[in-house]
Amino acid sequence: MLKINNLHASIEEKSILKGLNLEVKAGEVHAIMGPNGAGKSTMANVIAGKEEYEVTDGVIELNGEDISELAPEERAHNGVFLSFQYPVEIPGVSVTNFIKTAINETRKAKGLEDMPAKDMLKMIREKSELLEIDRKFLSRSLNEGFSGGEKKRNEIFQMAMLEPKLAILDETDSGLDIDALRIVANGVNKLKSKDNAVVVITHYQRLLDYIVPDFVHVLHDGKIVKTGDASLALELEAKGYDWIKKELV
């Protein structure tokens, strides 16, 4: 599904990713862990195509197609979804209106007609129940005045609506209390299938109790320095990241 080869990326001439390799197959869950400043969020943003980052070397392939020259919305149309660490506020635009626009723009890109309102409503009802989202919440302005937990739940709700092939969850666990964490994780698990893949970026092991990864990667100084199974996450939790750093020297 996703194949990243020797990815180098920088922002304002500062090099952040320095030869990152990653392969994610359909049906898999990967966790990316690492200390602050390792380049975790940069990786997520570069895959999604954020303009500020300059890709200086390497390829990002999605289902065999190089997507590194595509606009962010084109990547989204191809099935890339990024759950933002800090979702932005868009005053006056309701959650419903926003997701409706997103779905129909994606359908338009695929040469499809707008989704009929009836189907849209049905889908919204289903997915909001799945994520235990109060219907009133959907008429509020996007992320405006949302609590941390509401913002993250809204991200997963959008993911559920857009049904991406590759979902990247950037620190989705931060700012969540335990109940919200459970709801979000359950949502992700229910959405998981053999046809899609999930990349979970997290600082802590906590989320991985709920979303069990097939692979855990440690990102350090712009590279993946260690890969293991779910047990690696526990080891990191116990020993901290210094252990990895020492091992590297």
Added chain:
Amino acid sequence: MELLKDKILSSYVAFENDININSDVHDIRTEALENFEKLGFPTKKLEAWKYTSLNSILKEDYSIFPNKCTAVELADVKKYFIHDIDTYKVVFIDGKYSPFLSETTHDTIDVCLMSAAFAKPKYKPVIEKYFNKVANQDNLTSLNTAFAKEGAYIHIPRNVEVEKPIQIINFSTCADITTMVQPRNLIVVEENAHVQIIERHQSLTSNAVLSNVVTEIFVDKSATVDVYKIQNDDINASLVDNTYINQKSNSVASVHTFSFGGNITRNNLNFYQNGEHIDSILKGVTIIEGKQHVDHHTLVDHIEPNCESHQDYKGIYDERSTGVFNGKVIVNKEAQKTNAYQQNNNVLVSDKATINAKPQLEIFADDVKCSHGCTIGQLDDDALFYMQQRGIPQKEGKGLLMFAFANTVLESVKIPEVKSRITKLIAEKLNVNIGFDL
């Protein structure tokens, strides 16, 4: 008004007798006089004077060149100084320098007189470079420029942090004539220097006085200037204060204006940001009563990127008094990443009091954060009830709330003695017993 204008124009010849007319400065004066002749006094027809009429005070037959009328004893006027700290002082009585009350210096810094600076060749380069370079050409500034002769001259060289504040005080004393004075101050603060200025105009007579002051302040790179204007004059004294501040990169300039006294007070406060990373701070408290009139007319011209401005003006108006706040923020096309904030809050205490506010934004750059807020209202009834419930009588409770309302502006005052003096003045104006000595 026309009479006064004629008198002023015709007295220019007499004025010229007294000064060196063979200088560049005099050319500037003559040009300014022509300008004033053309423009005349401002009237309400001018947008900038829509809410302030000078008609009532321009009827007076002012003496244009008052002689020093009365001798002033330090003991009589000590209370008008910030006297509990060591300061430099430049003091004028009826427009004439008072060496007796002053304390000037030429040690590293120059704190002295404009008349001396105009006269001595030593100061010529500074005068040529700065005099009348930031002041604009409007009616009353031109009038002042035409008669520019005396005032404070302050020059702080690079990297000097002036350890004590400088007080500029103008007394008016004439008991038998009404007087009009045109003080002209020039303050040049070079790179990375720091100075604090306290300015006051005080009439010691019950005769009408009109002060038309122009102060030019140049704040070079990384310099800091703090100005405190204390306006608590006699009820027959009126003031037009024209202050122009030119700031360069990384400089900080603040002006606090405390308007409690006087008949008509008009503050034209103008900031021009010629550089990046500049901070301009404009604050004011106005508490007036009777038929007093205070007009704050501010301008912050954001010319270059990455600068900030902060404005916070509070006003409390009792009896038949009138307050005006006209705050204009311009963000030029080049001035991206500007942060400009403006706040103006007012309380009307009496049914006969009036407030006119005109907070303006003119924005030509897109990546900026600008906001202004303006409120006119009363005191919080819930807070008042809360106080009454705890046994504080309504009158005292109201006073306390107003005191709290006005006092927030003082947080940014850096000289503790000024802060405590103003706090006391506010308490006095509001009839509040603050109960303890600050």
Added chain:
Amino acid sequence: MSKYTEDDLELELKTKEYEYGFYTDIESETFAKGLNEDVVRAISKKKNEPEWMTEWRLEAFRVWEKMTEPDWANVKYPKPNFQEIAYYSAPKKKPKLNSLDEVDPDLLETFKKLGISIDEQKKLANVAVDIVMDSVSVATTFKKTLGEKGIIFMPISEAIQEHPELVKKYLGTVVPTTDNFYAALNSAVFSDGSFCYIPKGVKCPMELSTYFRINEGGTGQFERTLVVADKGSYVSYLEGCTAPQRDENQLHAAVVELIAMDDAEIKYSTVQNWFPGDENGKGGVFNFVTKRGLCETNAKISWTQVETGSAVTWKYPSCILKGNNSVGEFYSIAVTNHYQQADTGTKMIHLGKNTKSTIISKGISAGKSQNSYRGLVQINSRAENARNFSQCDSLLMGNACGAHTFPYIEVKNKSAQIEHEATTSKIGEDQLFYCNQRGIDTEKAIALIVNGFSKEVLNKLPMEFAVEAQKLLEISLEGSVG
């Protein structure tokens, strides 16, 4: 991939063409250019007006002659030569219409192009429409339905004939002929407009609507609208404007007067899309409009406007809150692009006790345009417990435009509570990326964000208009990509 920058956006905006730029060839009868007392008399005669009306016009003309065009607004434009304008232009075959079938087919075609098919509106929207084209009312529908309720809704020229007592009583009482330069001009030369009277206690069962359109070249349009809502009545009134694309500037100087008597409510909504001029600032309509409403006790007047057109807009729909407990509202979206200039806002004059006013103004500037909010909130000394809340938000797109706020606040009563807030913002890169990531391209994202920014005002429009307004916002700001 290439980054979509603000420069790209600007480029797109430049290439956007005026959607309603066409000209329908309907034979018109036009007066020779120029203005003097004879022309004023001729207009009056043409309309077969009674003597009092002719005198009223002449008086206005004499006042106007002595006035000068105001220049305090934050707009720059070549002052029109008022002797180069034809002051009367009417479709020659003035139809006596009993039904829509009798309307000139060309004219109907025009309305179809405007997307305001009368038939459809009649069927679907339940809207009664009075259409003023080049100054003369062409068709008023729904007369019968309204007639049963005693509602008068007709061209003002007919009202002068059929209800002279009403017109005479109210015309010029809110906007006197001497009010300002353009109002005086309008009073002297207006050729038509709409008149509406809602009797006591009647809730008008449908939205009343007028479409204005300038068709003939070199003509000015001067409509006069008078809406009188008698005690306890209610009416919602819509006004739409379009003009074909033309090189020369066209003048539009309308006057709208609203009278809301005790306990009455008037909602007045405008979608203004006069031709804004081309991308180089050539042509376009000068829109100098005086709109004012008078509220008696417990009355309410609500102005909602979406202003996307005109080269120059000078317009301040205002409320005089004369009666106790009366309410004034002003909701405005003003979009300027290319070389457009808008100086618009409101006046809320609080005279009565417990009067309330709300001002929500959203200015969106793009291209090389200048967008100004100018407003006055005045609390008079007897207006106990007056309340005002004002919010003026500006959104800037690109770095060649300007946004300006000139609020005047004058308070003479201590019990007043006034709150004024203004903010300026741009569309954030973060917001665009977020939308992009969800598959929404930048152009659509901008439309979405602008609609969100304007939502508080769009929500105030009647349903049929809101959709059109939303579309107009997009057209005004979007490029033609995709």
